[in-house]
Amino acid sequence: MSDRALGTGLVLLLALLFSGSLLLGPATPALAFLEGLLADPDGPLWLILIEIRLPRALLGTMTGASLGLAGAALQGYLRNPLAEPGIVGVSASAAFGAVLAFYSGLATLLPLAMPVSGILGAVLGVVLVQALAGTATLGLILAGVAVSSFASALTSLALNLSPNPFAATEITFWLMGSLADRSFDHIWLALPFTVAGWACLLTTSHALDALSLDEDAAASLGFDLSRLRLVLLAGVALAVGAATAVTGLVGFVGLVVPHLLRPLVGHRPARLLPLSALGGACLMLASDLLVRLVTPGQELKLGVVTALVGTPFFFFLVLRAARNAP
Amino acid sequence: MSHLVADRLTFLRGGRRLLDEVSATFGPGGMTGLIGPNGAGKTTLMRCLAGLVRPEQGQVRLDGSALIDWPARARARQLAYLPQAHRVHWRLSVTDLVMLGRLPHRRGWNSPGPADRAAVAEALAATDCTGLAARTVDTLSGGERARVLLARALAGKPAILLADEPTAGLDPFHQLEVMERLQSLARSGTTVLVVLHDLSAAVRFCDRLVLLDQGRVVAAGDPGEVTAARNLKAVFRIEAVRGQLPEGIYLLPRRRVLD
Numbered sequence: 001m002s003d004r005a006l007g008t009g010l011v012l013l014l015a016l017l018f019s020g021s022l023l024l025g026p027a028t029p030a031l032a033f034l035e036g037l038l039a040d041p042d043g044p045l046w047l048i049l050i051e052i053r054l055p056r057a058l059l060g061t062m063t064g065a066s067l068g069l070a071g072a073a074l075q076g077y078l079r080n081p082l083a084e085p086g087i088v089g090v091s092a093s094a095a096f097g098a099v100l101a102f103y104s105g106l107a108t109l110l111p112l113a114m115p116v117s118g119i120l121g122a123v124l125g126v127v128l129v130q131a132l133a134g135t136a137t138l139g140l141i142l143a144g145v146a147v148s149s150f151a152s153a154l155t156s157l158a159l160n161l162s163p164n165p166f167a168a169t170e171i172t173f174w175l176m177g178s179l180a181d182r183s184f185d186h187i188w189l190a191l192p193f194t195v196a197g198w199a200c201l202l203t204t205s206h207a208l209d210a211l212s213l214d215e216d217a218a219a220s221l222g223f224d225l226s227r228l229r230l231v232l233l234a235g236v237a238l239a240v241g242a243a244t245a246v247t248g249l250v251g252f253v254g255l256v257v258p259h260l261l262r263p264l265v266g267h268r269p270a271r272l273l274p275l276s277a278l279g280g281a282c283l284m285l286a287s288d289l290l291v292r293l294v295t296p297g298q299e300l301k302l303g304v305v306t307a308l309v310g311t312p313f314f315f316f317l318v319l320r321a322a323r324n325a326p
Numbered sequence: 327m328s329h330l331v332a333d334r335l336t337f338l339r340g341g342r343r344l345l346d347e348v349s350a351t352f353g354p355g356g357m358t359g360l361i362g363p364n365g366a367g368k369t370t371l372m373r374c375l376a377g378l379v380r381p382e383q384g385q386v387r388l389d390g391s392a393l394i395d396w397p398a399r400a401r402a403r404q405l406a407y408l409p410q411a412h413r414v415h416w417r418l419s420v421t422d423l424v425m426l427g428r429l430p431h432r433r434g435w436n437s438p439g440p441a442d443r444a445a446v447a448e449a450l451a452a453t454d455c456t457g458l459a460a461r462t463v464d465t466l467s468g469g470e471r472a473r474v475l476l477a478r479a480l481a482g483k484p485a486i487l488l489a490d491e492p493t494a495g496l497d498p499f500h501q502l503e504v505m506e507r508l509q510s511l512a513r514s515g516t517t518v519l520v521v522l523h524d525l526s527a528a529v530r531f532c533d534r535l536v537l538l539d540q541g542r543v544v545a546a547g548d549p550g551e552v553t554a555a556r557n558l559k560a561v562f563r564i565e566a567v568r569g570q571l572p573e574g575i576y577l578l579p580r581r582r583v584l585d
Contacts, residue, residue, distance in 0.1 A: 079415040210429055213478070214412035220376050221482075222402030222430045267416035267462075 003271055006264055010278035014061070017285040021057035022049060024289060026297075056179045058187055060288050061281040063179075063243035064253060066194055068280015069273060070236045071254025072261075073201045076208035076269030077232050078141065081262070082317060084255035085240040088140065088233065089125045089147030091251070094244035096151040096158075097121020099171050103158045115189050115245035122241020125151060126233045140229075177248035177303025179288050190242040197239025198277070200231050205270035212269065250303045252310020253280050253287075259317070328404055328485035328517055329353045330375055334384035337370055337541075344370045345381060346541040352486070352519050357512035359532035359549070360521045363562055366538040368521045369410065372490050375519070376407035388486075402430035406484035408475060410491045410521075414463045420474050421459045424449055427481030449481040453507060469500035476504065486517040493524065505531045525566065529553055530574045537561060550575055559583050 023030040025048070036045045067085060074083045085091055098118035106113040125147050132143035155175070162168040207228045210218035219225055243250070257279040258272055265271040284302075287309070291300045330352045337345035344367045352358050352375075360368050373379045375386055377393045386393040388404060396404075406427070414423060427449065428442040438446075450456045453473040458466065466474060472492060479487060489508065493501040501524070509531050512518040522528040528535055528549065535552040537545040539561040545552045558564050563585075567578040 206429055206432070210426060212414060212416050212418055212423070213426060214409055216373065216376075216378055216409045217407065217412065217478075219378050220402060220405070220407035220409075221426065222399040224398060262416075266422055267418050268422055269416065 064281035064284025065277040066239035066243040067253040068257040069277040072258040072272045072276035088144040092148040092151035093125025094122035094241045118245025119241045122237045126237040176301035177250040186246045193242035200235030208269035331387040335381040336383040356533035357518040359528040362538035367541040405486045406479040408479040408489040427478040449477040453477040
C-alpha cells in the first residue's frame with residue numbers, strides 16, 4: 001500500500017471517529033442528537049457538544065497521536081518492536097509528578113498544578129534516565145526500568161500515606177487514565193508541550209532510518225547519535241509527559257499502533273512516524289468510544305480498556321519473539 | 327581526488343594503547359589492505375579514520391583539513407564506512423536499505439529524488455544486486471547480504487570507502503566477487519581501504535598493504551614486501567608458502583611458528 005493511500009485512509013478513519021466522538025453518547029442516539037443540534041442553535045445540546053464532547057475528542061486525538069508517535073520513535077531508536085513510551089520511565093514519572101500535586105493539595109488550590117507537575121515529573125524522569133544510562137541502548141532500557149520502578153514506588157508511597165481514603169481513591173482512579181471531564185483548559189495547557197514534543201520527534205526521522213543499520217554505520221552517514229538521543233528523549237518527555245499529565249496512564253497505544261502499521265510501510269522507521277501519530281489518535285478515540293458506549297452507567301476507565309486490549313497483544317508479540325529467537 | 331591521512335594517531339582504551347602513533351596516507355587509484363592479527367587495532371584505526379571515535383593524540387585529515395572540523399554530513403558524502411558484517415534491524419526492502427546510503431545527500435523531509443534513485447540503481451547494478459531490489463533483507467543469503475550492504479555504502483558515491491572485513495563469512499565465490507568489485511572501484515578512482523584477514527586475498531588484490539601489530543604500523547607498502555617471511559613470523563607467528571600465478575602472488579599459511 002502506498003503511504004499516501006494509507007495516510008488518507010487513516011485521516012478518513014480519524015475524521016469518522018472524531019465525528020462519532022462528538023455525536024455518540026450514552027443519553028441520546030447520534031441522529032437524535034444531530035437533529036436536536038440543528039433544531040435549536042442555542043440549546044443545551046450545543047453546550048454538551050462544545051464544552052464536554054469537543055474537548056474530549058480533541059484531547060483524545062492529541063494524546064493518542066503523542067503516544068503513537070512516541071512509540072514509533074522509541075521502537076525505531078531502540079530497534080526493538082517491544083519498546084513503548086513507558087519503557088524509558090516517562091509515563092511513571094509523569095504519573096508520580098501529577099500524583100504529588102494531588103497529594104500535596106496543590107491540585108485543589110490550582111487545578112492546572114496537576115498537569116504542570118506531571119510534565120515536570122516526565123522531564124525530571126528523562127533527565128535522570130539520561131544521566132543513568134551509558135552510551136549503549138541496553139543501558140537506556142535498564143535506566144528506564146529503574147526510574148520507572150522508583151517513580152512507581154514513590155506513587156505507592158503517596159497512596160500509602162494519603163491523608164484520607166477519598167484522596168487515595170481519587171488518585172487511583174486518576175492513574176487509570178481517562179478522557180472524561182476534561183476541559184479546554186487541559187488542552188491549552190498540554191498543547192504547547194505536545195507540539196514541541198512532536199516537533200522534536202519528527203526531526204529524528206532520517207536518523208531513525210539510518211539506525212536500521214548498526215550505530216557505527218548510522219554515525220558514518222553523518223548522524224550525531226548523542227544528539228539524536230537527547231532530542232528523542234526530550235520529544236518523548238514533552239509529548240508523553242503532557243499526555244499522561246492530562247489523561248493519566250494510558251498504556252499500550254504506543255506499542256500496538258506502530259506494530260500494526262509497520263508492515264504496511266515497508267518497515268521504514270521514518271515513514272512510520274506520522275502514520276503512527278494518526279493511528280494512535282484513531283485507537284485512542286475508538287477506545288474512548290468503546291468506554292462510553294459499552295458501559296454507560298459505570299464508565300470504564302480508558303487506561304483499563306487499552307491495557308485489557310493491549311496486554312494480550314503484548315503476550316502475542318513476546319510469544320512470537322520467543323519463537324523466532326535463534 | 328580524496329586523500330585520507332592518519333597522522334600519529336594514539337588511541338587509548340582502559341589504559342591500553344589500541345593505536346600507538348599510527349601514521350599512514352591513503353590516496354586514490356588503488357586499494358590499500360589493512361592486515362594484522364586479532365587485536366592489532368585494525369577496526370579501531372578504521373573507526374578513527376571514519377570519524378566515529380577521536381584519537382587521544384594525533385589527527386585524521388581528509389583532503390588537508392582535520393576530519394573533526396568537517397561537518398558530519400559533508401564528511402559522510404565524502405567517506406563511506408562499511409562496518410564488519412552487521413545486523414539490519416528491520417525487514418527493509420533491498421531498495422530501501424540501499425537508499426539509506428543517500429541520506430547524507432538528502433535535505434529535510436524530502437522524498438528521494440531522481441538523482442537518489444539513479445544512484446541507488448547504479449549501486450545495485452555495480453554490485454550485481456539489481457535482481458534483488460524488491461526482496462526484503464531477511465530473505466537474502468549471506469553473500470547477497472554482503473553485496474547489498476556494499477551497495478548501500480556505494481550509493482552515496484563516496485570518494486573514500488572504508489570496508490571492515492567485507493568478505494568475512496562469505497564462500498570463496500562471493501569472496502572473490504566482493505574483492506573484484508572493490509578492486510575495480512579502486513581502479514576507477516575511489517580510495518579504498520579494506521581490512522582483511524585473508525592474506526592471500528590481501529596480497530593478490532591490494533596495491534598496497536599496511537601491517538598493524540599491537541597498535542603499531544610494522545610495515546607498509548608493496549604487498550610482497552609487507553608479507554615477507556620475517557614479518558609473517560614476527561607478527562602472525564606463521565610460515566607461509568608463496569607462489570606466483572598469472573593473476574599475481576598467492577600466499578598459503580603453512581604452519582604456526584612456536585618459538
